[in-house]
Amino acid sequence: MNSERLNADQVGYRYPGADESALKDVSFSLKRGEIIGLVGLSASGKSTFSRLVKGLIEPVAGRFYLKRDHKPVVQLDSRRRMNIIGWTDSHPERQIFASTVEEETGYGAANQGLKGAELTGRVEWALRSVGFEPVDYVRRDPRRLSGGEKRRLALAGVVAMQTPYYMFDEPTAGLDYTGKRFYLSMIEELKRNGSAVVWITHDIRILKGAVDRVWGMERGSLVLDMEACGLDWRRLARIMESRESLRKTTAS
Amino acid sequence: MARLELNHVSYNYPGSPGPAVDDININLETGRFVVLLGANGSGKSTLARIAAGLLKPDSGEVILTGFQGHPGWSGVGMLFQNPDEQLLKHSVEAELAWGLENIGLPPGEMHSRVREALEEYELSDIADNSPDTLSDGMKQLTALASLAVMRPAFLVLDEATSFLDPYWTAKVRRKVRQMSGTAGLLWMTTDAEDAVEADRVLGLKNGRLAAEGTPGEVLQPERLEALGIEPVADWVGDDEV
Numbered sequence: 162m163n164s165e166r167l168n169a170d171q172v173g174y175r176y177p178g179a180d181e182s183a184l185k186d187v188s189f190s191l192k193r194g195e196i197i198g199l200v201g202l203s204a205s206g207k208s209t210f211s212r213l214v215k216g217l218i219e220p221v222a223g224r225f226y227l228k229r230d231h232k233p234v235v236q237l238d239s240r241r242r243m244n245i246i247g248w249t250d251s252h253p254e255r256q257i258f259a260s261t262v263e264e265e266t267g268y269g270a271a272n273q274g275l276k277g278a279e280l281t282g283r284v285e286w287a288l289r290s291v292g293f294e295p296v297d298y299v300r301r302d303p304r305r306l307s308g309g310e311k312r313r314l315a316l317a318g319v320v321a322m323q324t325p326y327y328m329f330d331e332p333t334a335g336l337d338y339t340g341k342r343f344y345l346s347m348i349e350e351l352k353r354n355g356s357a358v359v360w361i362t363h364d365i366r367i368l369k370g371a372v373d374r375v376w377g378m379e380r381g382s383l384v385l386d387m388e389a390c391g392l393d394w395r396r397l398a399r400i401m402e403s404r405e406s407l408r409k410t411t412a413s
Numbered sequence: 414m415a416r417l418e419l420n421h422v423s424y425n426y427p428g429s430p431g432p433a434v435d436d437i438n439i440n441l442e443t444g445r446f447v448v449l450l451g452a453n454g455s456g457k458s459t460l461a462r463i464a465a466g467l468l469k470p471d472s473g474e475v476i477l478t479g480f481q482g483h484p485g486w487s488g489v490g491m492l493f494q495n496p497d498e499q500l501l502k503h504s505v506e507a508e509l510a511w512g513l514e515n516i517g518l519p520p521g522e523m524h525s526r527v528r529e530a531l532e533e534y535e536l537s538d539i540a541d542n543s544p545d546t547l548s549d550g551m552k553q554l555t556a557l558a559s560l561a562v563m564r565p566a567f568l569v570l571d572e573a574t575s576f577l578d579p580y581w582t583a584k585v586r587r588k589v590r591q592m593s594g595t596a597g598l599l600w601m602t603t604d605a606e607d608a609v610e611a612d613r614v615l616g617l618k619n620g621r622l623a624a625e626g627t628p629g630e631v632l633q634p635e636r637l638e639a640l641g642i643e644p645v646a647d648w649v650g651d652d653e654v
Binding site for chain 2: 176201202203204205208251252254305306307308309310313331334335336337338339340341363365398401402403404
């Protein structure tokens with residue numbers, strides 16, 4: 162069992178020119194092999210959080226680091242985070258650019274140095290993990306795929322890189338029954354392989370039974386961190402629908 | 414009463430092996446709320462664009478009759494799956510006013526309609542903000558409000574709640590139901606819960622209509638499964654949420 166954890170210590174972010182911080186004093190400890198569901202209302206800071214953790218934007222306060230048992234702490238600047246965290250945007254079409262599904266899926270893995278049969282095998286594995294039969298998809302033009310298929314393709318391109326940590330922003334939005342089922346199988350496989358997944362979603366219903374912990378974000382702060390097995394899902398759904406504070410989830 | 418008819422509509426993307434939409438017939442009247450359920454790639458977005466007049470079908474016809482609104486526009490609005498595709502102004506308020514400006518509505522009436530919609534959609538506090546700075550959910554809401562303010566005879570919604578949180582999802586569903594009092598609504602979705610309050614539910618599979626009936630008829634687990642749609646009860650869970 163890999164004891165490595167990705168930690169954030171009181172990180173914060175403020176958009177240039179903004180009066181208020183988009184993220185404030187955010188701390189977490191993400192264990193390898195763990196699946197986190199990150200929930201929160203629109204504009205609570207979830208997408209900013211994902212970009213910050215991924216390393217696309219720099220924190221104005223705090224730090225990220227890796228911690229393993231009996232090993233020195235490894236500080237993580239944005240470049241290091243970029244390399245160890247796979248990430249998908251909430252709009253997958255923004256990150257799709259190649260002219261074939263095969264090229265799109267293998268682009269990141271090829272940049273990691275994979276080539277030849279190893280790259281082909283990785284691409285086929287990644288495509289199958291999101292429910293695409295390679296022979297039916299590799300030659301297709303990504304721009305001709307439906308919205309849901311693009312979302313699955315973006316996921317395939319990221320998991321093909323086999324990074325130890327993943328951050329998926331609304332990966333199941335607009336996905337149908339089949340797509341959601343493949344996504345759930347995919348993250349289970351990532352977990353078995355020892356990767357950690359932070360899954361940002363509005364959809365409380367799909368998280369139940371699929372995640373180990375639930376984090377809740379509210380006004381730029383992480384206000385909820387609970388084991389999924391101890392969570393009152395009905396209460397959490399009611400709280401989100403009525404826009405009450407997520408802090409009430411844990412109130413007795 | 415206005416009527417929007419799609420008669421034997423088909424569309425084939427250049428280079429595709431088969432039609433994305435194949436011989437579809439839909440009749441929609443103002444005051445009716447129709448939900449079209451379909452899996453990813455079933456042809457929902459293509460059909461939405463055809464219904465909204467943004468894509469010309471290869472064969473068949475789209476006929477709009479009885480629209481009494483401003484002659485400067487068709488009376489059919491469309492909410493895209495991705496709100497970034499339709500938000501283009503520098504502020505939320507300007508976004509809501511843009512369509513009205515384009516049909517030449519008198520400034521007093523335009524201002525009044527925009528203020529009313531900002532209030533109704535709880536956007537007043539961010540009226541001066543650029544849509545670019547909003548979260549996905551707030552962008553989607555801004556796009557919906559900018560369509561509602563036009564008072565369309567028909568509104569085509571393509572995955573209207575994909576990016577919304579539970580609060581706004583519930584709110585948008587209520588607003589859509591309210592809008593069906595004056596407009597005809599055609600809502601494309603993968604989520605069977607969006608169809609619970611519809612007047613009529615259609616099922617699309619591989620570009621063809623594969624189901625039609627009341628919510629009680631079409632939202633049966635076995636019929637949804639045949640369409641590749643998650644049954645409602647399965648999502649809700651047997652004891653929770």
